[in-house]
Each structure stands twice: as C-alpha cells, then as structure tokens.
Amino acid sequence: MKLIFLDIDGVLNNTKDVKKYRMFIKGERRVLTDIEPFFYFKRLLQEIEKEKIEVRIVISSSWRLGTTASDWKKLFKHYFGDDNIIMGRTIHLEDDRGKEILDFLQMIDEEKETVEDYIVVDDNIEDIIDYVGKRRIVKTSVKKGLTNKDVRKIIRKLKKK
Known part of the structure; x- marks a missing residue:
C-alpha cells in the first residue's frame, strides 16, 4: 500500500478563483474547494483506480483539527x-508537519500495516521537506491548486516501485 498525505488549502482550493465549492465536513463546518482543483482531484482518484494502485489518503491539512x-x-x-481510500489524519503535535507525518508512519508500522511508499501533496512544504525529502513531495501552487500536471506527477510517483 502507498499513502498520500493530503493538504487541502492550496491543493483542493486556490487563491485565483472566487468560486468556492463547499464540502460539508462536520455540522456547519465546510471545506472550501475550487472547481478546477476539485475536478483534478476526482481525476486523480480515477487514475489511481484505473492504474490499480493500492493507495490510502491521510489528511495532513490544518483542516484535520x-x-x-x-x-x-x-x-x-x-x-x-469512496470512503475506503481514507486511512485517517495525522495527529496534531504542535510540531512541524513533516514530523507529524513521520510519527503517523511510525504508528502505522507499529500496527503492522505495510506501507510501500508515500508522497505528500501540499503547497507549503517548508516544515515538511527536511523530514521526507524532495522526491516524496508534489508541491502545488497556492494560486492554482491541484492541476493536471500535478496529477501526472502524483501518478508517476505512485507507480514507482
């Protein structure tokens, strides 16, 4: 199994579009997304299914709080x-998100889950890159959010052995 650590702001939404799509997460709390990144995320999920890549998503966004x-x-x-694709969310440790990702991976290892590899999809990687390395990151643009080019990069990284 491979994991995608997923941010929301700058991935499923952006700063260029004022049209926001509201996904209700809990009661009245809404995750705001933009139409294009939302479309590309759906495309990503379709590509994962088409390529038969065993992937689970871990929410690493501040929206997890x-x-x-x-x-x-x-x-x-x-x-x-698809709710099965969600594995969970990182624990908020008031630390760098890269550390929170590594702690999540350690917890999964202790539970005897086999994780082949993982990637991080995020627009803000300063507190992540030193922990996971550049090769595991797909950096999106806060202005555009997830793009077709990002989807291709993610699939390419997920297909690597």
Missing part, C-alpha cells in the same frame, strides 16, 4: 464515492 477520520470518510463517500 477538530475532525475525526470518520468525518473525512463521510466527506469522501459523499463527494467522491
């Missing part, structure tokens, strides 16, 4: 038709 894995599963089931 105040939510549970179950909240994200419901959101993904409703908007993307």
